[in-house]
Amino acid sequence: MARTNTQIFLANRPPNDGAIDPKLGATFDQRRVPVPEQLPADSVLIEVKYLSCDPAMRGWLRDARSYLPPVQIGETMRAAGLGVVVASTSSAFQVGDEVSATTGWQTHAVMPAKQVEKLPKREGAELIDALGVLGSSGMTGYWGLFDVAGLKGGEVVVVTGAAGSVGSVVVQLAKLKGCTVIATAGSDDKVRWLKEELGADAAFNYKSPTFSADLKKCCQKEYKFVDVVFDNVGGEQLDALLLCLRRYARIALCGAISDYNRAPAGLRNYQTLIAMEAKIQGFIVFTYASRYEEARQQLAKWIGEGKLKRNFCYAEGGILGTPQALVDLFSGVNKGKMVVPL
Incomplete structure (x- = not known):
């Protein structure tokens, strides 16, 4: 059965000194596109389970020079995501693998294998920790x-x-x-x-x-x-x-x-x-990407020992609730990590 991918994309840039309008059709809008039946070579199809909301995302909406290029009008909003591989043409990934990638605000993501990270099992940690303490x-x-x-x-x-x-x-x-x-x-x-x-x-x-x-x-x-x-x-x-x-x-x-x-x-x-x-x-x-694993091993050890607490704020509304979740982040509703479950 053909699957549909729901994407939230940047429709209009908010003013540099103003707030994001969370209503669809304002700052952001939605579109539904078919999930490809065939994948390019060495790529994976990810069913996204969780999406991240981070303060840095506000900066990505500005048409200004920064450490990453701005999100373009019509482009799916950039965001980190966690999910499960549901199809693969890569020898490095199998169906069922739990992965992390910059999936963007969408329910399914076709990604080159080199841009996807397989998440190892760590004692005491859960999948969602890869967006928080281990992310x-x-x-x-x-x-x-x-x-x-x-x-x-x-x-x-x-x-x-x-x-x-x-x-x-x-x-x-x-x-x-x-x-x-x-x-x-x-x-x-x-x-x-x-x-x-x-x-x-x-x-x-x-x-x-x-x-x-x-x-x-x-x-x-x-x-x-x-x-x-x-x-x-x-x-x-x-x-x-x-x-x-x-x-x-x-x-x-x-x-x-x-x-x-x-x-x-x-x-x-x-x-x-x-x-x-x-x-x-x-x-x-x-800047520290090459040293992430060094930090993750120590942080995972502290999680396993019960020395490091995690707290998640789960936004409502699924994929269509992502704009409101970003607005809520700036309103300070969250304690700990703001996450959008899909």
């Missing part, structure tokens, strides 16, 4: 914290956007290394989760009217300034934390989710970097 979120947290920030045991670490997919991993990794962790998030419920479940020593709701004063008091007075900032947020939070740095502090600039839907306001307190001889460094996780 780009875990890789970003691991390499950003240990390589870019050069974390040392016993340091004071601030994690912004700490309840998200990357931030929640970073909080736990820093605690596993014996560090003091100060976290920020967007609700009192997330603050409780970070402290009670993930072990953060202090956590603050950035929507509180006293947030900036409370955060600076904690960093400057209670912990005598901080050694590492793992920043997912940018904007006012990063600017405030520039006043909280110890000498030789390091800032790993992972993301700037506060500025993705608005014109960036810029930093005022950057001169602290000079006075404290501090370092701020942006990074892209793909």
